[in-house]
Amino acid sequence: MISDDDLLLYYYRDGLDPTARARVATALAKDPQLAQRLHRLVAQLDTAAEMPDVPVPAQIQQRWQAALATRARPRPSFRWQAIAATVALLAVLLTVWISMKPAPEQVAHDAAPAAAMADSAAYERGLRWHLANTEQRLANLDSAQPDERARLIATIIDQNRMYALAADRANEPQLARVLRAFTPILESLTDERRETSAADVAQLSFELRVMQARLKAEASPSSTAQSTAL
Amino acid sequence: MLTSLKSWVRPDSFHAVLSERSVRWYNACLRITRDPDLAADAVQEALLKAWDRRSEFRGDSELDTWIHRIALNAAIDLMRRRRPQAMEELSAELPMAANSPHTEYVQEALNRDLITAMQRLTTMERQTFVLKHIEGWRLEEIAESLQTNANNTKQALFRAVRKLRVDLHVWRGES
Numbered sequence: 160m161i162s163d164d165d166l167l168l169y170y171y172r173d174g175l176d177p178t179a180r181a182r183v184a185t186a187l188a189k190d191p192q193l194a195q196r197l198h199r200l201v202a203q204l205d206t207a208a209e210m211p212d213v214p215v216p217a218q219i220q221q222r223w224q225a226a227l228a229t230r231a232r233p234r235p236s237f238r239w240q241a242i243a244a245t246v247a248l249l250a251v252l253l254t255v256w257i258s259m260k261p262a263p264e265q266v267a268h269d270a271a272p273a274a275a276m277a278d279s280a281a282y283e284r285g286l287r288w289h290l291a292n293t294e295q296r297l298a299n300l301d302s303a304q305p306d307e308r309a310r311l312i313a314t315i316i317d318q319n320r321m322y323a324l325a326a327d328r329a330n331e332p333q334l335a336r337v338l339r340a341f342t343p344i345l346e347s348l349t350d351e352r353r354e355t356s357a358a359d360v361a362q363l364s365f366e367l368r369v370m371q372a373r374l375k376a377e378a379s380p381s382s383t384a385q386s387t388a389l
Numbered sequence: 390m391l392t393s394l395k396s397w398v399r400p401d402s403f404h405a406v407l408s409e410r411s412v413r414w415y416n417a418c419l420r421i422t423r424d425p426d427l428a429a430d431a432v433q434e435a436l437l438k439a440w441d442r443r444s445e446f447r448g449d450s451e452l453d454t455w456i457h458r459i460a461l462n463a464a465i466d467l468m469r470r471r472r473p474q475a476m477e478e479l480s481a482e483l484p485m486a487a488n489s490p491h492t493e494y495v496q497e498a499l500n501r502d503l504i505t506a507m508q509r510l511t512t513m514e515r516q517t518f519v520l521k522h523i524e525g526w527r528l529e530e531i532a533e534s535l536q537t538n539a540n541n542t543k544q545a546l547f548r549a550v551r552k553l554r555v556d557l558h559v560w561r562g563e564s
Contacts, residue, residue, distance in 0.1 A: 163550075164547050167546075167547070167550060168543075171521065171528075173521075173527055173528050174528045174539070174543055200550075200554075203553070203554050203557055204522050204550060204553065204554075206503075206557050207503065207506060207507075207518070207522070207553045207557055208522055208523045209503070210420065210500065210503045210504075210507075211500065212412055212413070212416040213415075213416060213419065214412065215411055215412050215415045215429075216425075219415075219429045220408075220411065222429070222433065223407060223411060223429075223432060223433050223436055224404065224407065226433050226436065226437060227400070227403060227404060227407060227436050227437070227440060228400070228404075230437050230440050230441070231400035231403065231440060
């Protein structure tokens with residue numbers, strides 16, 4: 160006896176193993192009443208599927224068109240925006256770092272040993288070059304091929320880590336921390352699917368602004384006087 | 390309408406498919422959700438998803454079919470997320486056939502019985518029936534989309550068919 164369930168699966172050509180399928184096929188070929196049963200079954204189910212289409216309300220159509228138009232509008236890629244934001248951040252970092260440096264006359268009055276001063280000058284020159292160079296490389300990044308882009312970013316990340324260590328040794332922990340904070344942002348530039356870098360960039364931008372504000376406050380006459388008195 | 394990969398990436402051809410086929414997508418989603426708002430949301434979600442993933446469209450099926458499938462999956466997903474609000478009546482939205490009074494009466498009666506029959510199905514039974522009998526999905530595909538296994542899907546289909554046959558037998562003269 161062939162069940163309606165088996166007949167149905169036979170009709171769908173889905174869900175029956177080859178043996179069961181062959182059994183139903185043989186039974187259908189031999190038994191016209193079974194074939195009629197299958198026909199009736201399918202006809203009933205087709206009736207159930209006959210629910211007429213309803214029209215789409217005009218405002219819904221308009222909503223879809225508008226949503227699609229908005230989505231299809233050309234816009235800069237996220238990666239491009241992230242690169243631009245990172246370049247801007249580096250420019251700010253460079254400015255902040257330069258303003259952090261003591262004035263030449265102040266350095267001259269310090270009684271630091273000559274060797275240490277030479278080390279410090281080399282570190283500063285190197286860091287200045289690194290920041291400027293990174294800024295320039297990032298600006299050209301979007302036109303690079305994916306492999307080249309990944310290689311460039313890896314190089315920048317390595318150099319950035321090196322200068323973060325150097326900043327630690329130069330007793331500039333704030334600068335070291337900011338340099339380290341660039342690493343995840345730089346890593347995100349190689350991964351188009353990552354969505355967190357916009358937030359990272361915003362956070363870092365905020366920290367740089369705070370650092371800049373502190374430096375300005377320290378450079379003001381009152382704080383200078385206070386600092387001298389101390 | 391077979392839209393090639395090259396023309397597909399253009400927004401205007403995308404809009405053209407939308408104008409031409411959206412009624413079909415909307416109604417397919419409506420059969421899954423039984424909720425006009427959810428169906429509209431599902432189509433919009435599918436359109437935007439399809440646009441974002443247009444580079445993945447290989448052109449080995451029609452664009453319409455591709456979006457249709459994304460829309461059905463979006464409808465199932467929306468039902469899963471917002472199910473408590475998803476059981477609104479559809480009767481007010483069903484169109485009347487513009488035929489003779491008798492045909493209108495018969496059509497209206499059939500629609501009414503169809504609605505009643507569909508309402509007696511559980512969500513899983515209805516979705517399985519629609520995806521299998523109307524949309525022609527494989528049982529494994531339905532199971533994956535409904536996050537269940539093929540056997541559960543098969544049983545849901547059998548239950549749906551039994552219920553529908555009881556409710557609709559008069560429309561096919563079965564005594």
